[in-house]
Amino acid sequence: MDAKTQARYEARARILKALAHPSRLCLVDRLSKGECSVAQLTEEVGADMSTVSKHLSLLRSAGLVFDEKRGNQVFYRLAAPCVLDFFSCLESVLHSQVQTQIDLVGDMKRAKLKIG
Amino acid sequence: MDAKTQARYEARARILKALAHPSRLCLVDRLSKGECSVAQLTEEVGADMSTVSKHLSLLRSAGLVFDEKRGNQVFYRLAAPCVLDFFSCLESVLHSQVQTQIDLVGDMKRAKLKIG
DNA sequence: TGCCAATTTGGTTATATTGCCAAATAGGCA
DNA sequence: TGCCTATTTGGCAATATAACCAAATTGGCA
Numbered sequence: 001m002d003a004k005t006q007a008r009y010e011a012r013a014r015i016l017k018a019l020a021h022p023s024r025l026c027l028v029d030r031l032s033k034g035e036c037s038v039a040q041l042t043e044e045v046g047a048d049m050s051t052v053s054k055h056l057s058l059l060r061s062a063g064l065v066f067d068e069k070r071g072n073q074v075f076y077r078l079a080a081p082c083v084l085d086f087f088s089c090l091e092s093v094l095h096s097q098v099q100t101q102i103d104l105v106g107d108m109k110r111a112k113l114k115i116g
Numbered sequence: 117m118d119a120k121t122q123a124r125y126e127a128r129a130r131i132l133k134a135l136a137h138p139s140r141l142c143l144v145d146r147l148s149k150g151e152c153s154v155a156q157l158t159e160e161v162g163a164d165m166s167t168v169s170k171h172l173s174l175l176r177s178a179g180l181v182f183d184e185k186r187g188n189q190v191f192y193r194l195a196a197p198c199v200l201d202f203f204s205c206l207e208s209v210l211h212s213q214v215q216t217q218i219d220l221v222g223d224m225k226r227a228k229l230k231i232g
Numbered sequence: 233t234g235c236c237a238a239t240t241t242g243g244t245t246a247t248a249t250t251g252c253c254a255a256a257t258a259g260g261c262a
Numbered sequence: 263t264g265c266c267t268a269t270t271t272g273g274c275a276a277t278a279t280a281a282c283c284a285a286a287t288t289g290g291c292a
Contacts, residue, residue: 001142001160001161001162005142006138009138009139009141009142009145010138011206011210012138012141012203012206012207012210013135013136013137013138013140013141015206015209015210016132016135016136016141016202016206017133017136017137019129019132019136020129020132020133020135020136021129021133021279021280022122022125022126022128022129023125023280024129025125025128025129025132026117026121026125029125037238037239038238038239038240039237039238039239044117045117046117047281047282048281048282048283049238049239049240050239050240050241050281050282050283050284051280051281051282053239053240053241054240054241054280054281055280057240057241062209063209063210063212063213063216064209069239069288069289071238071289071290072237072238072239072288072289072290073237073238073239073289074238074239074240079209079212080205080208080209080212082204082205082208082209083205083209085201085205086132086202086205087128088198089196089198089199089201089202090127090128090131090132091128092196092198093131093178093179093180093195093196093198093199094127094128094131094179096179096195096196097179100179133249137249137250139250153268153269154268154269154270155267155268155269163251163252164251164252164253165268165269165270166251166252166253166254166269166270166271167250167251167252169269169270169271170250170251170270170271171250173270173271185258185259185269187259187260187268188258188259188260188266188267188268188269189259189267189268189269190268190269190270
């Protein structure tokens, strides 16, 4: 793999990594409904505000959100709404995982019937 | 956030985390062109085969690839081709990051002209 | 200026991820 | 059976992430 290709995969991975955390997915989900202050987001996520602030700054450096300071507060908004499209694919993967589990249980039951 | 919602974000995050690595993105990209043995994939990625094998097993437990043993070899194929749709969004985020850098440089130049 | 509220940053600890080497496993074939 | 090839697993060291608390920063306002 040449260096340029390698760099492209690394850049993509950085963005995906920024998304790949439950709290940050929650933040993105909430921001998809409109801009929000850190205090509001903190309540939504249910963690220490300093933790949420760090999650937000990580999303910002990945280019996924914008921040804007207005008076006392900082408001965040989604920079890349296309990431919301990921969710339906993620759900379909999850459903097929569930289906695989069901199939396995079925297989086990049938095997048991044959054995026993 | 209730427990069920929390669990959903965690499940989604697990899948994204499985994708969020340069080598694994490379694997997914290669598998999008058709099934492949571990040896071929190892060559593509350019890492130790044991490392690639671990990446593949991680992708498998996330439900993103299937594996099938045929004779001496194990062939992997993509289970969730929809993840390929992520790439165009990732690229658009990357482009806007580049644009932001260019804008910043422009701002700095203008500021310098005013100052100096 | 001095104080208060909102947010970020620093520091620390616990946990998770990654990559390599070496060893184990599994299949094919003489 | 014994050897060879392909792949996985175990173990370890290095690095990265995550969460909390405490302290610093910034803006608004008396």
